[in-house]
Amino acid sequence: MEQETGGCQPLKRKASITRTTKETDITVTLNLDGTGMSDIHTGIGFFDHMLEGFARHGLFDLTIQGSGDLHVDGHHMAEDTGIVLGQAIAQAVSDKKGIRRYGYFILPMDDALALSAVDLCGRPYFEFECSFPTPMIGGLDSQLIREFFYAVSYSAAMNLHLKMLSGLNSHHMAEAMFKAFAKALDMATGRDERIDGVLSTKGSL
Numbered sequence: 612m613e614q615e616t617g618g619c620q621p622l623k624r625k626a627s628i629t630r631t632t633k634e635t636d637i638t639v640t641l642n643l644d645g646t647g648m649s650d651i652h653t654g655i656g657f658f659d660h661m662l663e664g665f666a667r668h669g670l671f672d673l674t675i676q677g678s679g680d681l682h683v684d685g686h687h688m689a690e691d692t693g694i695v696l697g698q699a700i701a702q703a704v705s706d707k708k709g710i711r712r713y714g715y716f717i718l719p720m721d722d723a724l725a726l727s728a729v730d731l732c733g734r735p736y737f738e739f740e741c742s743f744p745t746p747m748i749g750g751l752d753s754q755l756i757r758e759f760f761y762a763v764s765y766s767a768a769m770n771l772h773l774k775m776l777s778g779l780n781s782h783h784m785a786e787a788m789f790k791a792f793a794k795a796l797d798m799a800t801g802r803d804e805r806i807d808g809v810l811s812t813k814g815s816l
């Protein structure tokens with residue numbers, strides 16, 4: 612049961628964004644305080660599988676409805692989905708008051724071990740260290756995983772480091788990376804009641 616009002620009721624941390632270009636048409640809804648429910652349709656099955664894992668393990672509610680020029684390839688869909696998801700993250704964290712700001716996780720999945728570290732600092736920065744053993748993972752070009760996360764990082768203005776510490780199987784590696792990012796982002800966007808205002812000596816992020 613959601614409450615609309617109430618003096619001590621925390622703000623709703625949700626976003627809904629539609630972005631339409633000549634290449635793609637993407638709508639994302641995101642609730643940072645969700646339970647991991649998702650409904651995702653990008654037209655690329657493996658990409659949907661990754662985004663469903665991201666929602667489930669970050670305990671975000673996430674819907675993504677995307678259509679676009681998949682007859683060209685998956686590049687525009689992966690990149691633009693990253694742009695819109697990043698915008699939704701930025702909108703949902705709003706002024707960043709009371710949140711932890713930093714988050715990190717090291718997530719194992721069988722042979723794969725993925726590290727993710729996030730700072731919602733307002734300054735986009737991106738580091739990515741991973742080479743997938745196969746060019747394709749299902750219907751997703753493995754190069755597009757970097758493109759997706761790069762787009763998320765700059766459009767949410769976050770510092771994002773992703774490193775594959777070990778791995779043999781591309782499916783496991785990609786999935787470990789998406790889940791590690793989810794857990795790190797859940798930590799960074801999570802509230803800590805000890806934090807008064809914004810967690811920065813500058814007073815803003």
Ligand SMILES: [Mn+2]
Nearest residue numbers: 660782783786
């Ligand atoms: Mn899987």
